[in-house]
Amino acid sequence: MKLEQLYDLYGEGKIPKRLYWELARERLVPLLEIRRLLEKNPYCRSVEIRADGIVLRTRDIALFFDMEQNICRAETIFIGTEGEEISFMSRFIPANAVVFDIGANVGRVSLGLAAAHEDCTIYAFEPVADTFRGLERNLRLNERTRRIKAVHMGFYSERGDLKFFVPAANEAASLRPITDTYYFKEGDQGQGERRERSEVVVCRVDTLDHFAQEHGIKNIDFIKCDTEGAEKMVFGGGVRVFSEMRPVVYTEMLRKHAARFDYHPNEIIAMFKEWGYCCCTSDGERLIPFEEMTETTAETNFFFLHEEKHQALLDRYRI
Numbered sequence: 001m002k003l004e005q006l007y008d009l010y011g012e013g014k015i016p017k018r019l020y021w022e023l024a025r026e027r028l029v030p031l032l033e034i035r036r037l038l039e040k041n042p043y044c045r046s047v048e049i050r051a052d053g054i055v056l057r058t059r060d061i062a063l064f065f066d067m068e069q070n071i072c073r074a075e076t077i078f079i080g081t082e083g084e085e086i087s088f089m090s091r092f093i094p095a096n097a098v099v100f101d102i103g104a105n106v107g108r109v110s111l112g113l114a115a116a117h118e119d120c121t122i123y124a125f126e127p128v129a130d131t132f133r134g135l136e137r138n139l140r141l142n143e144r145t146r147r148i149k150a151v152h153m154g155f156y157s158e159r160g161d162l163k164f165f166v167p168a169a170n171e172a173a174s175l176r177p178i179t180d181t182y183y184f185k186e187g188d189q190g191q192g193e194r195r196e197r198s199e200v201v202v203c204r205v206d207t208l209d210h211f212a213q214e215h216g217i218k219n220i221d222f223i224k225c226d227t228e229g230a231e232k233m234v235f236g237g238g239v240r241v242f243s244e245m246r247p248v249v250y251t252e253m254l255r256k257h258a259a260r261f262d263y264h265p266n267e268i269i270a271m272f273k274e275w276g277y278c279c280c281t282s283d284g285e286r287l288i289p290f291e292e293m294t295e296t297t298a299e300t301n302f303f304f305l306h307e308e309k310h311q312a313l314l315d316r317y318r319i
Contacts, residue, residue: 003027037078044078055141060115062141063108066134073108085250085301086112088284089224092248092303092313093117097221100208100247101125102155102234106134109224110148120221122147127154127203128166156205157233167198174228176260208238212245220247229257232268242275248313249277249304255293265293277304280318287318 003024010020034047048055054065056074063074076082090113093099097120101110104124114122124139126132132152139145156162156175165177177198212220220241225231231251235242242249249272253265269279269292280287281299290302305314 041078041080047078061108061111063106063111063138064134064141066106073106077108082108085282085284086116088282089113089222089250090116091317092250092305092310093120093222095119097121098217098219099123100220100223102223103226103228104135104150105131105226107138107142107144107148107150110135111138111142111144113222113224114142114144114147118147120147121149123149123151125151125153125155127152127205128164128201129203130166153204153206154227155208155211155234155237156230157207157236159206159210160204161202162205164201164203165198166201174257174260175230178228178260206237208234209240210237212241220245223247223249223251225249225251227252229254229259229261232258232261232263232271235268235271242272242277246276246306246309248306248310251302251304252300253293253302254300255295255297269293272304275306276308277306278314279304287314289318 001023006015006020006023006027009015010017015023038044038046043058045057045059048057054067054074056063056065056078058077063077065074066072073082086109089109093113093116095117097117099110099113099117099120099122101113101122101124104110104126107124110122110124113120124135126135129152132150136145136150139148139150154162154164162175165174167178206214211217225234227234231253235249241247251268253268255265258265269290272279279290280303281290281301282288282303287303287305290299307314
């Protein structure tokens, strides 16, 4: 029986006080586990149980737990599986920078970079409506609605309205159906029968070049891109951005995601090479040159820096 049900039964006089104490204590014991995990994870500061939601506070940001998701961003940070290199990423962002967070999800990267660079302007792009609402909610929680501009749209190699395939885990939404059934499961573990859900929604997309021109953006300094396999098409819509503005790029590249779009990540590496960029992985402190992805490649996140524009950064951080 859930704690809420016990509360109601006691209020209705259906269970005695001491039995209620004993049964309620059994259900509150997990709070001690939360405290012990906070002790083990020095990045996390507190977990707040509020009337409007459950909030994780870290050293620099706060995020709502979204337990309707099979796995949510606050959860991955709290249990120690979050792998974003935000601290290292921030070293490649200059003063008064313009940053594009493409595939912003609920704002983890945008909020982290805003905390590290109080003078930068961040555009956080998220095409899926439910996820976008979570992004806006986290921006309000952190009082970052002025510094971070939330934009309800995505990027691709063309403009228009495209179909997105959205599983129960919204963060796995993609322009191509995913094949990993884990992400179809509703986030109701321990709360009843497991269910699966998937839907198709229509979202607005633009090209990088058109968006920059339409909004009078003269310079972009840093782009983070995570679009569940559509990265090649996103970059293909930004020929002028990458050949003229030459931002630092941090992107996810996975063979399994790229295969759903009928390309290989090495095609992205070749594309950037034509624009004068080199590809690197990182160990969190240094850039490691990366030439080609093979079947044994374990890395999933990569940096692209322009050999001429970013020479000082490459001299400083490249092994």
